[in-house]
Amino acid sequence: MIRQLEKLGWQVVQNDRNYIIMSNYSKPATLFIPNSNEINKEILKTLIDESGLTVKEFFSVS
Numbered sequence: 001m002i003r004q005l006e007k008l009g010w011q012v013v014q015n016d017r018n019y020i021i022m023s024n025y026s027k028p029a030t031l032f033i034p035n036s037n038e039i040n041k042e043i044l045k046t047l048i049d050e051s052g053l054t055v056k057e058f059f060s061v062s
Contacts, residue, residue: 001039004061005031008053027052
């Protein structure tokens with residue numbers, strides 16, 4: 001997920017034990033992503049919505 005967001009212009013601002021914080025300076029949003037190997041579907045959908053992307057845009061990045 002982090003790599004996909006980086007390809008879409010998001011940058012890691014902070015990385016700690018519990019969360020990875022990402023920001024995109026062209027969008028007024030900050031994402032707090034759980035620092036975990038697995039993210040459940042509900043959290044993934046919420047993060048995609050908060051990023052201003054559609055699910056299709058998010059998954060079209062390779």
